[in-house]
Amino acid sequence: MKILHTSDWHVGRSLHRVPRIDEMRTLLDEVVGVATAENVDAVLVCGDVFEHLSPSAEAEQLVYDALLRLGEEERAVVLIAGNHDHPGRWRALAPLFRRFNIHVVDDLRPPDEGGILRITARDGRERLEVAAVPWVSERRLFNATELMEGGERPYTAYADGMANSIHQLCAGFSPGACHVLAAHLFISGSIPSGTERPLLISDIYAVNPTAIPATVQYAALGHVHRPQEPPGVPNIPCRYSGSLLRIDFGEVGQEKIVNVVDAQPDRPARIRPVRLNSARALRDIHAGLDDLEQHRIEGDDAYLRVFLTCDAPQPGLNDRVREILPNALQVSLVYPEAQETETADVRSKSPRELFSSYLQGRYGSPPDPALVDLFESMLAEPREGAGQQLLWPAMAADPSAVEALEVSEQVAAG
Numbered sequence: 001m002k003i004l005h006t007s008d009w010h011v012g013r014s015l016h017r018v019p020r021i022d023e024m025r026t027l028l029d030e031v032v033g034v035a036t037a038e039n040v041d042a043v044l045v046c047g048d049v050f051e052h053l054s055p056s057a058e059a060e061q062l063v064y065d066a067l068l069r070l071g072e073e074e075r076a077v078v079l080i081a082g083n084h085d086h087p088g089r090w091r092a093l094a095p096l097f098r099r100f101n102i103h104v105v106d107d108l109r110p111p112d113e114g115g116i117l118r119i120t121a122r123d124g125r126e127r128l129e130v131a132a133v134p135w136v137s138e139r140r141l142f143n144a145t146e147l148m149e150g151g152e153r154p155y156t157a158y159a160d161g162m163a164n165s166i167h168q169l170c171a172g173f174s175p176g177a178c179h180v181l182a183a184h185l186f187i188s189g190s191i192p193s194g195t196e197r198p199l200l201i202s203d204i205y206a207v208n209p210t211a212i213p214a215t216v217q218y219a220a221l222g223h224v225h226r227p228q229e230p231p232g233v234p235n236i237p238c239r240y241s242g243s244l245l246r247i248d249f250g251e252v253g254q255e256k257i258v259n260v261v262d263a264q265p266d267r268p269a270r271i272r273p274v275r276l277n278s279a280r281a282l283r284d285i286h287a288g289l290d291d292l293e294q295h296r297i298e299g300d301d302a303y304l305r306v307f308l309t310c311d312a313p314q315p316g317l318n319d320r321v322r323e324i325l326p327n328a329l330q331v332s333l334v335y336p337e338a339q340e341t342e343t344a345d346v347r348s349k350s351p352r353e354l355f356s357s358y359l360q361g362r363y364g365s366p367p368d369p370a371l372v373d374l375f376e377s378m379l380a381e382p383r384e385g386a387g388q389q390l391l392w393p394a395m396a397a398d399p400s401a402v403e404a405l406e407v408s409e410q411v412a413a414g
């Protein structure tokens with residue numbers, strides 16, 4: 001029984017306002033190509049198919065087309081909802097997709113009410129059983145009655161509740177079939193990319209590795225975007241296939257893959273990652289404006305995050321970087337000599353001195369005297385509601401208050 005495992009497509013996600021639907025289309029073509037070339041019997045899509053709860057029509061078209069193509073040649077498709085997916089939308093579509101051998105699971109269900117999908121291999125001989133565990137929110141796991149009963153819920157309540165549900169579900173496996181778990185959850189100790197929703201990969205939602213029952217030949221996971229084997233799952237083949245494209249700069253340098261799994265009853269499955277070549281690279285560049293040119297590579301389509309070393313802020317730096325490197329999506333200025341402003345003797349300094357040392361500390365070079373003059377003249381001006389006497393203590397406590405004042409004045413001046 002051959003299985004293709006993928007997850008976290010996040011179709012509809014953009015990167016710094018650059019839409020990535022074309023990139024996604026190429027990637028999904030590549031995944032369909034792997035399913036065909038590897039001659040798999042089943043495809044597991046382990047959640048976060050869409051980026052948004054209400055995806056665009058374009059995103060929907062792309063996903064449904066990919067699912068239909070994955071389900072061609074009598075392949076079975078199992079799709080579980082992730083935390084980004086709207087369970088109700090998937091529930092509405094499930095009966096339609098079932099006609100095409102695509103099994104959509106929106107919620108935890110008992111084994112014989114859709115919790116376990118029973119699939120026959122294309123040669124009609126082997127059987128595959130997939131225990132489906134879509135994303136379960138804390139609210140969903142602990143219902144209203146329990147909440148009203150009050151009392152302290154133990155810290156491990158979510159982990160224990162999930163482990164229980166998974167074991168009960170997998171107790172419904174029948175002998176003689178390949179048993180696989182498809183789940184969208186966070187196994188504690190797994191390494192995130194920083195592109196997941198932070199709360200949903202925190203300790204609250206961490207599930208113990210022992211929640212994966214020893215009766216499965218493979219656990220296909222979604223939720224964490226870095227492809228990996230979660231630690232602490234002894235003797236059970238278990239993988240996060242990771243996100244399909246490099247979602248954001250937290251995934252710089254990550255390889256993007258799908259897993260091709262060879263499973264037989266009663267023995268651990270064999271796993272082979274297949275690299276996806278059409279995922280666009282993301283790269284960090286550390287350079288000054290003068291040596292930016294040498295980072296320009298002809299024909300390279302990587303999206304770039306540029307850390308630009310410079311002495312002081314200058315107008316139009318972003319545009320100049322993008323003239324040289326059109327794929328620069330994010331430009332951060334780095335001031336190498338920046339030092340913390342001394343705060344110990346702050347009360348012994350004049351406002352002028354304080355403002356100068358703040359600018360020097362922030363930008364690493366002596367400030368323009370005209371700017372400091374302007375600051376001083378502004379400070380001397382009587383102002384409504386917040387006179388010099390009021391401003392001075394605030395500035396002494398936090399020199400950045402001056403910047404806030406400047407901004408507010410600019411806003412007031414239109």
Ligand SMILES: [Mn+2]
Nearest residue numbers: 008048196223
């Ligand atoms: Mn995800």
